[in-house]
Amino acid sequence: MxxxxxxxxxxxxxxxxxxxxxxxxxxxxxxxxxxxxxxxxxxxxxxxxxxxxxxxxxxxxxxxxxxxxxxxxxxxxxxxxxxxxxxxxxxxxxxxxxxxxxxxxxxxxxxxxxxxxxxxxxxxxxxxxxxxxxxxxxxxxPDKFHGLQDQEMRYRQRYVDLIVSDESRDVFKLRSKMISFMRRYLDNADFMEVETPMMQVIPGGATARPFVTHHNSLDMDMYLRVAPELYLKRLVVGGFERVYEINRNFRNEGLSTRHNPEFTMLEFYQSYADYKELMDLTEDMLREMAKALLGTTILLNTVKNEDGEIVQEKHYDLSQPFTRISVFDSILHFNPDISAEALADEQAARQIAEHLDIPLKDGYGLGKVHIEIFEKTVEHRLDQPTFITEYPTEVSPLARRNDSNPMVTDRFEFFVGGREIANGFSELNDAEDQAERFLAQVKEKAAGDDEAMHYDADYVAALEYGLPPTAGEGIGIDRLVMLFSDSPSIRDVLLFPHMRPQN
Missing domain, CATH: 2.40.50.140 (Nucleic acid-binding proteins)
Structure with a gap:
């Protein structure tokens, strides 16, 4: 002792x-x-x-x-x-x-x-x-002058942290206000809040490894949801043309400063709209939220040393129009030594990835290779608010193909400070195309990809009744709170983050 x-x-x-x-x-x-x-x-x-x-x-x-x-x-x-x-x-x-x-x-x-x-x-x-x-x-x-200094104990004993730390209390008050603001914003835009199952027979809506549980009475395995997407789109088929859910999702992945196996998302769908309109909505909502809750559209990001001293300071400006650039063009922009001709050729693109020490599997197509290069060389450099668009069809099994280029989809991801905050796209409402893409995912799962999707026959049946032209988006609330509160780790914005047992 x-x-x-x-x-x-x-x-x-x-x-x-x-x-x-x-x-x-x-x-x-x-x-x-x-x-x-x-x-x-x-x-x-x-x-x-x-x-x-x-x-x-x-x-x-x-x-x-x-x-x-x-x-x-x-x-x-x-x-x-x-x-x-x-x-x-x-x-x-x-x-x-x-x-x-x-x-x-x-x-x-x-x-x-x-x-x-x-x-x-x-x-x-x-x-x-x-x-x-x-x-x-x-x-x-804890000592009144130093508070709870042990970072791990702050997470394990959040109740003590909240007692002694004004900063921690302020973060979670801001989180609550942000969620309330998003609810008001969507309610005022005529969206309806709904609830969808958290235990699902087939985990769908995202390419992620699920948690498995067992229902004793039915004697069947079930999955904690990785996303509510397919259920929300079923509601759109049913006639609820604007729906949203603030939901808990569960993905059986590692822990990091940006990942927790249990996290919160805002997911919403709007009929008779496309992905460009959702980018407009996202830009306006975040800008207005910053004004309302922070009194400014300039977000501060600081990097501190072990002594708590600020060693780096960045500002993210939400008042200016957000940058919009495709996956393909962003790779060229941040890698001036790569030519468009080489990037468009699968064999040459594989050689580029090999030169960058990016491991590739044999089954990867050109679209997947592009994403691997993007994640290695571009993603962490997207500091100012940026929409990355035109994601490859190969990595977008639920998104609508682009009319002029079927190799890519009408999809975007939103980045600030090198972090992905949101993912949205014009929804795939062609039931036959969706069935084919599900089958491709099943083949990837059979080849050993634990995160590939299952075939959801009921969802395909729902599409066969007719999904109107629709756009949908998911916003990671935890990461958004990190951005607005200048928090370096996702654990700082979760009241009770997952931790390894002490004993």
């Missing part, structure tokens, strides 16, 4: 002893106190009043929160909105209660009531004439 652990165990033992003493005297966990004000509301309402004005106003408030600091006779309380002080006056509180108040620790949760005053320094406080311990905290909080 380390010295730190030994000290912490002693503090926990002392707090347990205090709780035992409280239990002997009364109910240690009362639930009768009711507050009538939050800290920030009091600051907003009374913060501009002077000291004398507040005394004359005699505005009483009942507040509740966690003790975050003790400053002489003042207790600093924290609730969900912010912090406010509470003043302990020995002459005003019951004499028999004073000894217990002295035993209260940082982290304890109390409720108190009294008039709101202002100190000589200009700080609001509640001049308590009644106070009650509501919850005894048995574990000490």
């Amino acid at each position: 380390t010295e730190t652990q030994d000290t912490e165990n002693k503090l926990i033992a002392e707090r347990r002893a205090k709780l035992t003493q409280i239990r002997e005297q009364r109910n240690a966990f009362p639930n009768s106190f009711r507050r009538n004000a939050y800290a920030q509301d009091l600051h907003n309402e009374l913060g501009e009043n002077g000291k004398d004005e507040l005394e004359q106003l005699d505005r009483r408030a009942a507040v509740a929160g966690r003790i975050m600091a003790k400053r002489g006779p003042f207790l600093v309380l924290q609730d969900m909105s912010g912090r406010i002080q509470a003043y302990v006056d020995k002459k005003k509180l019951p004499e028999q209660q004073l000894p217990e108040i002295k035993t209260w620790d940082i982290g304890d949760i109390i409720g108190c009531e009294g008039p709101v005053h202002k100190s000589g320094k200009g700080d609001l406080y509640v001049y308590m004439d009644s106070v009650e311990l509501l919850t005894k905290s048995l574990r000490p909080l």
Whole structure:
């Protein structure tokens, strides 16, 4: 046992002893106190009043929160909105209660009531004439000056991280506001929010390796969804022409700063629209969201060293029209030594990939080779908001072929800061073409590709009833929050990210 652990165990033992003493005297966990004000509301309402004005106003408030600091006779309380002080006056509180108040620790949760005053320094406080311990905290909080320094423990014990870190709380408040904004935006555009199955007989809608579970009563394997796409398009066939779902998806992939096996997507579909109109919608929605929630269209991205010092700073400008460029042209743009003629020839393109140390499988066609080169040489360099368009048909099994070039599809992916944020396309509504592409995916799966799609006969049947011309898109909410909150890892924007067990 380390010295730190030994000290912490002693503090926990002392707090347990205090709780035992409280239990002997009364109910240690009362639930009768009711507050009538939050800290920030009091600051907003009374913060501009002077000291004398507040005394004359005699505005009483009942507040509740966690003790975050003790400053002489003042207790600093924290609730969900912010912090406010509470003043302990020995002459005003019951004499028999004073000894217990002295035993209260940082982290304890109390409720108190009294008039709101202002100190000589200009700080609001509640001049308590009644106070009650509501919850005894048995574990000490991290050092108030350093917070929870261990990054892994911040993820494992998010509840502690949220108590001590204003920055963490701000990230998750922003996340909630972003999701609410997207809902309002789509609702106002006449989209309908729906829910689709999370357990599916056939995992479809994305090329990804699924998680497998088992239904005991039916005695059958099922899959956690990798995407809601095929079910949402079934609804479009049924006549719901504008639908969206904010959904949890599950993909059996590795962990990284950009990947978590469980993640959140916004997926939406609009009939009688194409992928270009969805690019317009995405650009407008993100720009308006930045204005509404951040007060600016300039997003800041910082890189910090181990000491937390900023060593690099970038700005992403959402106010300017987003760049739109095809996969093919982007490769040429970022690789001036590659010619268009060589890139268009499969054998020459394979030689380019080999020169770049990109491993290729025998079954890869020209489109797949292009994507491998793109991911190696282009993707990480797409800093400013960019739509990459015209993805090869070979890697786009659900997207509509381009009318002038059947080798590519009417599809885009959206990138900022070298990260893919969104994927959208004009939907493939030719049932026979879709059946052929599913069969091609089945062959790839048989050849060992765990991420290839299954053949979904029911979805093909739905298309045979007729899917109107439609465009659809998925936006990765976790990565979008990373972008808006300047967070370096997806774990920073997930309340409870997946971690390996400690033991």
